[in-house]
Amino acid sequence: MLGQVIELIEKHERFAITSHIRPDGDSLGSSLALCWILRGLKKDAEVIMCDHVPLAYSKLPGSELVRVVPDIDREYDAVFVIECSDVTRPGLPSLNEQFVVNIDHHSTTALFGDLNWIDSTAAAVGEMIYNLAKAIGSRITPEIASCVYAALLTDTGSFHFSNTTERTFKIASELVKHGAQPAKLSQAIFYSYPYAKILLIGTVLSTLQRDESGRIAWITMTRKAMTESGANEDDSDGVINYPLTVGDVEAVAFFRELQDSTYRISLRSKNRVNVARVAEQFGGGGHCNAAGFTIKADYDHLSKDVISKLKEAVQTSPVVNGREIKPR
Ligand SMILES: [Mn+2]
Numbered sequence: 163m164l165g166q167v168i169e170l171i172e173k174h175e176r177f178a179i180t181s182h183i184r185p186d187g188d189s190l191g192s193s194l195a196l197c198w199i200l201r202g203l204k205k206d207a208e209v210i211m212c213d214h215v216p217l218a219y220s221k222l223p224g225s226e227l228v229r230v231v232p233d234i235d236r237e238y239d240a241v242f243v244i245e246c247s248d249v250t251r252p253g254l255p256s257l258n259e260q261f262v263v264n265i266d267h268h269s270t271t272a273l274f275g276d277l278n279w280i281d282s283t284a285a286a287v288g289e290m291i292y293n294l295a296k297a298i299g300s301r302i303t304p305e306i307a308s309c310v311y312a313a314l315l316t317d318t319g320s321f322h323f324s325n326t327t328e329r330t331f332k333i334a335s336e337l338v339k340h341g342a343q344p345a346k347l348s349q350a351i352f353y354s355y356p357y358a359k360i361l362l363i364g365t366v367l368s369t370l371q372r373d374e375s376g377r378i379a380w381i382t383m384t385r386k387a388m389t390e391s392g393a394n395e396d397d398s399d400g401v402i403n404y405p406l407t408v409g410d411v412e413a414v415a416f417f418r419e420l421q422d423s424t425y426r427i428s429l430r431s432k433n434r435v436n437v438a439r440v441a442e443q444f445g446g447g448g449h450c451n452a453a454g455f456t457i458k459a460d461y462d463h464l465s466k467d468v469i470s471k472l473k474e475a476v477q478t479s480p481v482v483n484g485r486e487i488k489p490r
Pocket residue numbers: 188189245267285286287317
């Protein structure tokens with residue numbers, strides 16, 4: 163599949179790169195890195211998104227070049243779609259009329275592209291983009307290295323998650339050699355929060371509850387909590403990791419109220435507790451330890467339902483005497 167992607171790039175000139183709504187570190191880092199690679203090859207390339215670049219990623223090289231658009235408004239030979247579960251995820255209605263290259267590391271992704279390059283062994287799409295850069299013979303510039311590093315850093319939870327492997331550190335090491343600055347990137351991503359975010363975290367954490375086993379915890383963010391703290395939805399990103407820092411907690415649900423009884427639910431877990439399977443039961447998807455879905459539902463029913471599915475996931479997870487049965 164990588165071979166076909168390289169052939170497509172070599173034969174064509176005009177490209178766009180896009181990713182899902184509310185882009186994160188992997189979607190932006192990967193999109194920007196691919197844009198730098200294509201421009202380095204003297205191709206006409208740009209990143210288009212339907213949402214703005216969140217503050218945390220505003221210092222990534224090229225982030226100011228991201229064009230925020232409501233739909234595809236130029237002609238391209240192909241559009242690269244980074245880590246999207248389906249063709250509607252970027253929120254660009256006429257994307258399905260384009261030649262689409264679907265690049266993803268989620269095994270749950272639909273094969274919606276004209277070309278589909280899926281590698282579920284990659285810790286982040288950034289790792290795939292880095293492989294592409296090397297395979298196509300790009301010089302790894304500090305811009306490419308920084309963007310790929312940001313993708314790896316965020317998708318591995320700062321190298322905390324189980325997708326962090328020997329290969330991750332090897333790539334990270336190469337990226338630093340090519341000009342990525344770990345402390346500078348971490349400061350931009352994790353130590354540049356707006357004050358309102360911390361106020362919001364306080365309010366959301368005050369909703370913390372856990373089940374009788376103490377292994378499942380959940381938090382909720384209402385619209386009211388968000389507006390009263392002066393925060394926006396991006397500011398609630400990362401809050402879900404706090405309940406997971408409790409030693410006994412193995413799975414966490416974060417209920418975010420959007421509007422009209424619609425909720426975005428994020429799920430996180432430790433070890434082999436598979437929350438992707440839980441998200442799939444509600445029409446979503448993701449990875450073993452990080453997944454999510456959006457649903458229109460009554461909060462009381464929804465939360466009961468999600469928590470009971472999480473209990474099943476925790477009880478059936480393949481852990482014996484605290485040790486995983488089979489490593490990935
Ligand atoms: Mn990713």
